[in-house]
Amino acid sequence: MxxxxxxxxxxxxxxxxxxxxxxxxxxxxxxxxxxxxxxxxxxxxxxxxxxxxxxxxxxxxxxxxxxxxxxxxxxxxxxxxxxxxxxxxxxxxxxxGHPAYIAYTVDRFTLINIADVNPLDAKHTDLQASGWWKPITVYSQPPTDPSEKERLIFEVLEGKPDIDARPEYYEPFDKFANKVMQKGLTAQQLSSTPESNQKLEVFIAKHGKTTNDYAYLPLVGKEKDVLWVWDKATEQPVGTLDIDPWRLSNVATNG
Known part of the structure; x- marks a missing residue:
């Protein structure tokens, strides 16, 4: 039996x-x-x-x-x-709960869940995420028209999604990649604490090149935030550093 x-x-x-x-x-x-x-x-x-x-x-x-x-x-x-x-x-x-978009806004990437957006609102058809495939990396372009800016601010204050979760403001990321690569934390900021410096050294030893060859950009998730490391030459992500970018920024500023 x-x-x-x-x-x-x-x-x-x-x-x-x-x-x-x-x-x-x-x-x-x-x-x-x-x-x-x-x-x-x-x-x-x-x-x-x-x-x-x-x-x-x-x-x-x-x-x-x-x-x-x-x-x-x-x-x-x-x-x-x-x-x-x-x-x-x-x-x-x-x-x-899965990200439909990885939206870059101002100084960070943010995971935008499929449940939080309507992809059909994207003005570019190639940025209308299917919801069943891989997330799309986009650039959130703020409006330039003063009246639209004001409207957006009031809508956010009323509880509506901010620009990072508004597909109507999404632009193809590759058009702005070079601009984004100039932002993020510097190698000097990453070396401001022994822990972050050690993680940076391990990353460089694994991937090669020098610390200045990479852009270290905050990636905001639902569970935690990390640094998303991009190769400046290829404008492609190569890995992450398990470092809280906001804590590190504060340490570097106060130091």
Whole structure:
């Protein structure tokens, strides 16, 4: 009997693992490419989803499974329905929490969740995020018209989204990349504390070049903020530094 229970439970585990792995792989590669998973605040939900589907379902199968049990098929179907419902809810939550845009505004990049914007508001069709694919890096261009500026300020004061979550102000990032590469924290600021200096040295040893060859730009997430490091020559991101950019800025200023 025990062997039979184990076989049924392991089969359930195998099926669950295949389904969860396919979804988790898609979510990590498409919705949350590095470094967005680490700072999005969604990792705990993903872990709960994996735990429920890989542990609870097979465990219940192990408990109830008996080959000659009456209505066994109905009991297994009920477990499957509960498991599918939990998976569906988890998938929906993870989808709603994933960044549709990485918007650069003033001095920082910010993760903008698909649930917080209407991509169809973007005036450039190629910036109308599908919501099912990778996040798009954009540049938030403030309005130049004084009346529109005033209107935007009043709307924000009334509780409406700020410019970083307003697709109507989005512009292709590559048009402004060179300008953005001149901003961010300096290598001198990064060397202002022993901890940040050590992390910078490790990064340079791994990626090469010199500290001045990179732009160190704040990346604002839901869980925490880090520094997103871009290669100035290629205007492409190369990694992150697990450093609070605002604390480091204050230390450098006070120093």
């Amino acid at each position: 025990l062997i039979t229970k184990l076989k049924a439970s392991l089969l359930h585990l195998l099926i669950s693992a295949i389904v969860v792995s396919c979804f988790a792989g898609f979510a990590l590669l498409i919705w949350y490419p590095s470094p967005f998973l680490q700072i999005s605040g969604i990792l705990s939900i993903l872990l709960i989803l994996v735990s429920v589907d890989l542990i609870l379902g097979p465990l219940l199968t192990f408990i109830i499974y008996r080959p000659k049990k009456p209505k066994l098929a109905m009991d297994l179907a009920f477990i499957g329905i509960v498991q599918i419902a939990a998976l569906g809810y988890g998938m929906y939550t993870i989808h709603q």
